[in-house]
Amino acid sequence: MNNDYEYVKTPLTRPIARKLVIEEFSGKVAERQEIIGTIVKIHRDRGGLPPRGRAAGVFKKVLADMKLEGKAENLSLGIWRISPSSDPPETEAVESVEPSQVSEEEEVIQPDQPDSPYEKIVGSGKDSVYLYYYPAYRQLAESNGESSWPCKVGKSERDPAIRVESQAATAMPEQPKIALLIQTDKPLELEKAIHKLLSKDGKQLKGAPGAEWFVTSPSEVEEIHDILLPLVSGDQQGSD
Numbered sequence: 001m002n003n004d005y006e007y008v009k010t011p012l013t014r015p016i017a018r019k020l021v022i023e024e025f026s027g028k029v030a031e032r033q034e035i036i037g038t039i040v041k042i043h044r045d046r047g048g049l050p051p052r053g054r055a056a057g058v059f060k061k062v063l064a065d066m067k068l069e070g071k072a073e074n075l076s077l078g079i080w081r082i083s084p085s086s087d088p089p090e091t092e093a094v095e096s097v098e099p100s101q102v103s104e105e106e107e108v109i110q111p112d113q114p115d116s117p118y119e120k121i122v123g124s125g126k127d128s129v130y131l132y133y134y135p136a137y138r139q140l141a142e143s144n145g146e147s148s149w150p151c152k153v154g155k156s157e158r159d160p161a162i163r164v165e166s167q168a169a170t171a172m173p174e175q176p177k178i179a180l181l182i183q184t185d186k187p188l189e190l191e192k193a194i195h196k197l198l199s200k201d202g203k204q205l206k207g208a209p210g211a212e213w214f215v216t217s218p219s220e221v222e223e224i225h226d227i228l229l230p231l232v233s234g235d236q237q238g239s240d
Contacts, residue, residue: 008047027084
């Protein structure tokens with residue numbers, strides 16, 4: 001964590017993303033996904049938090065605005081050139097990012113809003129363990145009076161929404177729901193511990209591709225996290 005970074009513990013908003021894009025990609029050509037992944041990682045490595053809304057949406061607006069201003073060029077599908085700039089990035093729009101002080105256009109999207117990729121966020125740390133499922137599985141389970149359904153529990157050192165979208169881009173006819181995001185500095189240890197407890201209870205999904213699928217629920221995995229919290233150093237319970 002960079003203690004001098006002015007956006008420590010601040011979700012990545014469009015003004016912050018714009019500043020970092022200019023800082024890191026000025027005069028360069030890059031794929032849009034590379035820009036997104038790089039900026040999200042830089043922000044989190046310096047102590048910032050992931051965007052409350054979809055990262056793709058944040059950067060779509062940033063790049064579109066920069067294109068209108070002549071500061072970026074869309075060379076082809078997904079390929080962008082950021083214009084070289086000798087001027088320091090504008091900072092007025094990002095000096096304060098408290099929810100009460102941000103403009104309506106830049107208001108941080110809270111996790112429970114429809115276009116947020118996360119239903120709930122807990123924990124603290126620059127990396128994460130996530131749980132996602134396909135809504136059809138949940139609907140089928142609940143129609144049969146069941147409280148658990150196939151869920152994937154994985155870890156990520158970048159924006160989990162980008163990782164999940166890349167995994168599920170062409171695999172299913174519906175978008176997965178990232179129901180739980182556990183922020184942590186010990187993603188490998190936490191993921192292994194959760195997998196171990198679920199497997200011990202016989203909840204690993206047989207025949208699934210990979211060992212990360214379990215018949216469980218977001219609330220159950222959150223309860224497991226709460227139990228493991230004192231045992232996983234570097235984690236502090238957060239809020240949704």
